[in-house]
Amino acid sequence: xxxxxxxxxxxxxxxxxxxxxxxxxxxxxxxxxxxxxxxxxxxxxxxxxxxxxxxxxxxxxxxxxxxxxxxxxxxxxxxxxxxxxxxxxxxxxxxxxxxxxxxxxxxxxxxxxxxxxxxxxxxxxxxxxxxxxxxxxxxxxxxxxxxxxxxxxxxxxxxxxxxxxxxxxxxxxxxxxxxxxxxxxxxxxxxxxxxxxxxxxxxxxxxxxxxxxxxxxxxxxxxxxxxxxxxxxxxxxxxxxxxxxxxxxxxxxxxxxxxxxxxxxxxxxxxxxxxxxxxxxxxxxxxxxxxxxxxxxxxxxxxxxxxxxxxxxxxxxxxxxxxxxxxxxxxxxxxxxxxxxxxxxxxxxxxxxxxxxxxxxxxxxxxxxxxxxxxxxxxxxxxxxxxxxxxxxxxxxxxxxxxxxxxxxxxxxxxxxxxxxx
Numbered sequence: 001x002x003x004x005x006x007x008x009x010x011x012x013x014x015x016x017x018x019x020x021x022x023x024x025x026x027x028x029x030x031x032x033x034x035x036x037x038x039x040x041x042x043x044x045x046x047x048x049x050x051x052x053x054x055x056x057x058x059x060x061x062x063x064x065x066x067x068x069x070x071x072x073x074x075x076x077x078x079x080x081x082x083x084x085x086x087x088x089x090x091x092x093x094x095x096x097x098x099x100x101x102x103x104x105x106x107x108x109x110x111x112x113x114x115x116x117x118x119x120x121x122x123x124x125x126x127x128x129x130x131x132x133x134x135x136x137x138x139x140x141x142x143x144x145x146x147x148x149x150x151x152x153x154x155x156x157x158x159x160x161x162x163x164x165x166x167x168x169x170x171x172x173x174x175x176x177x178x179x180x181x182x183x184x185x186x187x188x189x190x191x192x193x194x195x196x197x198x199x200x201x202x203x204x205x206x207x208x209x210x211x212x213x214x215x216x217x218x219x220x221x222x223x224x225x226x227x228x229x230x231x232x233x234x235x236x237x238x239x240x241x242x243x244x245x246x247x248x249x250x251x252x253x254x255x256x257x258x259x260x261x262x263x264x265x266x267x268x269x270x271x272x273x274x275x276x277x278x279x280x281x282x283x284x285x286x287x288x289x290x291x292x293x294x295x296x297x298x299x300x301x302x303x304x305x306x307x308x309x310x311x312x313x314x315x316x317x318x319x320x321x322x323x324x325x326x327x328x329x330x331x332x333x334x335x336x337x338x339x340x341x342x343x344x345x346x347x348x349x350x351x352x353x354x355x356x357x358x359x360x361x362x363x364x365x366x367x368x369x370x371x372x373x374x375x376x377x378x379x380x381x382x383x384x385x386x387x388x389x390x391x392x393x394x395x396x397x398x399x400x401x402x403x404x405x406x407x408x409x410x411x412x413x414x415x416x417x418x419x420x421x422x
Contacts, residue, residue: 001259002217004244007224008265008317008403010233011242012272012297012304014329014411015264016040019056019220021409021416022262027215029057030066030207032250033240034222035106035136036077037129039297043414046088053078054085054097055220061091066203069102070240070250072136073148074111075192099196100203100252101149106136108188109168109180116175126236127273129297137239144168148200151193154186161185204252211256219247219258225317233362236275244321263323263405265314267331267395269307269343272297276362279307279343293333308341308369311402316356318405327409328396332380332418339371340395344402372398380413383420396422 005022007013020042023029031038036052042059043049051058053073055065067073082092110132117135118125128134139145144164150157165182172178210217221242226232228242241250244261248254268289271277281289286306289295295304318326334340345354345368348361357365375392382388388396400407411419 002211002219002248002256003260003262004219004221004247004258005262005264006221006244006247006321006323007227007242008263008314008321008323008326009224009269009310010226010271010277011223012039012270012295013224013264013266014327015221016042016051016056017329017411017414017416018262018264018327018409019218020044020059021419022218023057023060023063025216026057026063026218028064028066028207028210028217029055029220030068030217030251031055031071031220031222032068032247033070033242034238035072035131035133036074036081037131037133037238038222040222041414044416049085049088051081053081057218057220058085058090058092058097061096063096065097066207066251067097067099067103068203068251069100070246071100071103072106072133072140072240073099073103074106074132075196076108076188077131079192079195094198097199098201098203098206099148099199101147101200102203102252103148104136104140105146105148105189106132107185108132109165109185110135110139112178113172113175116178120175125274127275134239139164146189148196151189151197151200154190154193157189158186161189207251207253208256211253217251219244219251221247225320226313228320231320233275234358236273244323260325261321261323262325262327262408263318263321264327264329265317266329267309267334267399268293269310269313270295270304271306272302272304276365277305277307278313278346278362278365279310279367280305281307281341288336289333292336293330307367308343309399310343310367311399312343312346312354312356314399315354315403318403323405325408326400326403326405327411328399328407329411331392331396331410332378332412334395335375335378337374338376340374341369341371342398343367344370380418382412385410385420385422387420
């Protein structure tokens with residue numbers, strides 16, 4: 001069976017911990033989009049692990065991990081990430097990590113271009129992670145790039161890369177000092193690409209065979225529905241498709257249908273980066289929630305914007321993801337509230353709506369808040385619904401009904417065992 005684990009909101013919902021939790025039930029875990037702008041945090045008995053490119057199943061010895069063709073891969077970052085995990089005792093080899101030959105390479109000039117463009121935009125910046133993701137995807141769709149499979153024959157790559165670099169230098173003259181040298185890039189490819197060649201494979205064949213042999217496959221997303229390039233808060237989105245419908249395509253098996261979609265969302269709202277965020281709290285309230293939830297970007301360390309649970313955005317995210325069931329994370333963080341704030345609707349130009357808008361309407365939207373009784377006790381030890389204080393259980397049931405999707409998992413702490421099945 002194919003299961004997709006996806007984000008319902010703006011990202012950072014806790015997908016990594018859910019993939020890690022579920023990985024032991026699956027034979028294969030596959031990241032299907034995005035790059036090292038991801039920051040999936042998993043806490044095990046061996047400590048905290050932050051995964052940028054590696055699939056979150058890498059922490060389970062019996063799981064094969066796949067990096068799908070929909071990803072963009074910074075070779076230098078991946079080599080470093082593999083080395084760091086090995087130093088901490090995590091087994092990584094071509095037996096348990098397979099990289100799609102169709103995945104696109106994110107080059108150093110993509111990173112530089114990303115940084116220069118954010119600097120040029122100034123106050124109008126998109127809030128990029130400055131890791132080259134948007135320029136890399138842009139070049140992919142302009143057919144101006146190199147894929148992982150090309151690393152097997154660098155002699156054949158040299159002329160193509162020289163042409164690409166010439167084009168890149170022509171199109172980026174406006175940045176002044178920007179200049180890319182083909183020889184330097186070839187050396188970078190050789191240095192870091194040679195270490196990854198043993199991992200590169202025809203992932204489509206591998207996954208297709210896995211399906212035929214009845215293996216269970218978990219497809220892991222990066223970011224959430226509201227950052228999807230087509231259906232998110234454009235242009236403040238990522239540059240790839242974050243939706244579950246894209247998962248088989250990005251993985252490498254577009255003809256295989258999903259069997260289940262697990263959507264992940266927090267018990268409150270958080271958002272890293274720029275763009276409209278209707279439920280955002282005032283500075284004082286935001287500071288308390290940010291500190292309680294340790295809301296700082298796993299990939300960048302940037303403080304996240306925070307707010308109460310957003311019913312309007314979450315209902316939209318559930319619909320866009322086609323979620324069959326949900327995981328609600330970080331419920332324990334709300335234990336300090338006397339009254340828990342929930343954004344139940346938006347107000348646009350004096351009119352109340354429960355529909356998630358787009359474009360300028362979303363920019364003008366203001367939150368309509370209601371408040372729910374707080375539970376004011378530590379719930380991190382709860383391992384079944386009956387252990388929860390009644391206000392906490394009522395809060396869960398309200399959210400479940402409001403977004404019209406059943407909640408299956410509830411997370412009450414950062415560790416692997418800090419959860420229960422509802």
